[in-house]
Amino acid sequence: TPTKVANLVKLVLASKPPAMFVTDYAAAHRLLVGGGSFSNRPPSMSPSAVLSGRLYHNIISAPYGQLWRALRHNLTSGVLHPKHLRGYAATRRRTLRRLVEDLREQQQLAGGGGVVLATESIRSAVFGLVSTMCFGDGVDAAVVRAMADVQMELILSLPAARTFVSAPFLALWRLIYRKRWNKLVAIRQKQEQLYLPLIDGCRIHRRSSDETTTTYVHTLLDLHVPGIAGGKQRRLEDGELVGLCSEFLGSGTESLSAALQWIMANLMKRPDMQEAIRREIDAVVGANEEEVGEEVLGKLDHLNTVILEALRLHPTTMWVFRQVMEEDQVVHDGQHIPVGTKMVFSLEALGRDKTMWTDPDEFKPERFQAYRGAESITKNLLSMAGEMKMMPFGAGKRMCPAISMSLLHIGYFMANLVREFEWSEAEGEHAVQLHTDANVLLFNFMKRPLRAHVVPRRPEVKSIR
Numbered sequence: 001t002p003t004k005v006a007n008l009v010k011l012v013l014a015s016k017p018p019a020m021f022v023t024d025y026a027a028a029h030r031l032l033v034g035g036g037s038f039s040n041r042p043p044s045m046s047p048s049a050v051l052s053g054r055l056y057h058n059i060i061s062a063p064y065g066q067l068w069r070a071l072r073h074n075l076t077s078g079v080l081h082p083k084h085l086r087g088y089a090a091t092r093r094r095t096l097r098r099l100v101e102d103l104r105e106q107q108q109l110a111g112g113g114g115v116v117l118a119t120e121s122i123r124s125a126v127f128g129l130v131s132t133m134c135f136g137d138g139v140d141a142a143v144v145r146a147m148a149d150v151q152m153e154l155i156l157s158l159p160a161a162r163t164f165v166s167a168p169f170l171a172l173w174r175l176i177y178r179k180r181w182n183k184l185v186a187i188r189q190k191q192e193q194l195y196l197p198l199i200d201g202c203r204i205h206r207r208s209s210d211e212t213t214t215t216y217v218h219t220l221l222d223l224h225v226p227g228i229a230g231g232k233q234r235r236l237e238d239g240e241l242v243g244l245c246s247e248f249l250g251s252g253t254e255s256l257s258a259a260l261q262w263i264m265a266n267l268m269k270r271p272d273m274q275e276a277i278r279r280e281i282d283a284v285v286g287a288n289e290e291e292v293g294e295e296v297l298g299k300l301d302h303l304n305t306v307i308l309e310a311l312r313l314h315p316t317t318m319w320v321f322r323q324v325m326e327e328d329q330v331v332h333d334g335q336h337i338p339v340g341t342k343m344v345f346s347l348e349a350l351g352r353d354k355t356m357w358t359d360p361d362e363f364k365p366e367r368f369q370a371y372r373g374a375e376s377i378t379k380n381l382l383s384m385a386g387e388m389k390m391m392p393f394g395a396g397k398r399m400c401p402a403i404s405m406s407l408l409h410i411g412y413f414m415a416n417l418v419r420e421f422e423w424s425e426a427e428g429e430h431a432v433q434l435h436t437d438a439n440v441l442l443f444n445f446m447k448r449p450l451r452a453h454v455v456p457r458r459p460e461v462k463s464i465r
């Protein structure tokens with residue numbers, strides 16, 4: 001009966017390992033950076049892992065060990081390597097041009113003074129860029145749109161996936177919550193239908209070694225990973241490839257597009273800061289140059305301090321998770337934390353820790369003035385030596401592997417969007433609200449989609465190579 005089922009559920013939930021929430025920066029830093037081998041996450045709600053009964057892992061869900069090492073190394077030495085990142089400059093330029101054209105078109109359709117829906121434009125531009133890095137050029141625009149839609153469905157279905165994460169009797173849980181299960185299965189099937197033909201395309205069109213860029217799928221097809229239960233090295237299966245592509249498209253798109261939206265939202269509230277960024281851009285980029293090139297981003301101090309302040313106040317990934325394993329020795333306040341304890345670090349709370357910052361809830365990019373240039377900022381975020389007093393990319397062995405790429409993309413798009421348009425707040429129900437959408441797990445989406453008045457500042461440029 002429903003009551004018996006509910007009681008059973010309560011019993012099982014009560015027997016779960018304890019959880020510990022960390023909201024104090026100094027403790028988080030000690031635990032994550034000084035914590036030695038404290039490197040596992042609790043079982044992931046990544047649908048790929050959930051649906052395959054933990055057979056298929058992506059990097060985020062893989063337990064600390066050889067498979068995780070191989071997958072992570074493949075990502076950092078492949079598409080995220082500076083050589084390949086540089087090779088994607090032309091794709092970034094095309095993406096920027098399309099984004100600018102899209103915003104101009106919306107602005108003209110709205111009669112010049114109307115309001116544009118920036119959320120949609122930014123997310124679909126970033127998704128297009130990341131999908132090119134994943135599958136290569138020439139994917140049909142309708143397929144890219146369909147992949148972006150299914151990725152959003154997947155993010156919204158994460159609460160449903162969570163139902164099955166710690167289910168002790170999966171078969172029973174699937175029966176009780178069959179609607180949720182079937183929804184997850186349907187999303188996964190759509191992903192397979194969309195990704196597998198593109199993956200096959202990459203199998204046929206192998207890249208030659210003298211090409212300057214590679215795609216994520218090509219690196220995965222070449223990769224050998226440790227065999228199951230210590231067996232001999234093997235290639236990734238199709239199910240694993242789909243999960244890894246989904247992770248790349250999801251992490252690559254949502255964090256970046258959310259960061260850009262929070263930045264533009266804050267800049268609309270601070271027109272003086274927009275002006276300061278324009279002035280420093282004008283000092284290093286000629287009026288006739290088509291774009292703010294990547295090579296000057298490191299010189300734009302105001303731009304870089306705004307990025308940091310937005311990431312501190314609105315970290316685009318909300319949480320860092322860890323779980324204490326048998327082999328870990330995690331000590332907090334002189335006490336050993338019991339094996340099995342789940343630890344949840346709230347990145348927003350850490351960034352607003354009032355023992356670390358004055359006026360922690362206020363947007364004050366000036367506080368980062370001591371950090372000059374993109375290079376020193378990346379170095380400080382990467383070293384996690386404690387100077388930065390925030391960890392929007394996590395910390396320790398499982399910290400985000402894509403910091404350099406993320407800062408490059410955010411800086412490039414932000415600089416050009418500020419140079420191309422004057423951004424100001426819309427009125428009434430379209431006004432900017434700096435509130436998080438509490439219904440979305442994991443990523444920090446704005447509760448109210450970002451809308452803006454945008455006024456072009458420069459003559460239209462139709463095409464760019």
Ligand code: HEM
Pocket residue numbers: 059060061072248251252253255256259315316317319320321391392393394395396397398399400401402405406
């Ligand atoms: C603004 C941009 C981004 C932010 C703020 C961000 C933030 C994070 C955070 C907080 C974590 C968890 C770290 C931990 O547990 O200590 C993480 C992990 C991860 N991120 Fe990012 N991320 C961003 C962009 C990206 C991009 C562009 C990619 C890939 C293309 C990516 C791929 C990953 C992966 C694979 C992991 C798991 C690492 C592991 O378990 O070893 N992220 N990210």
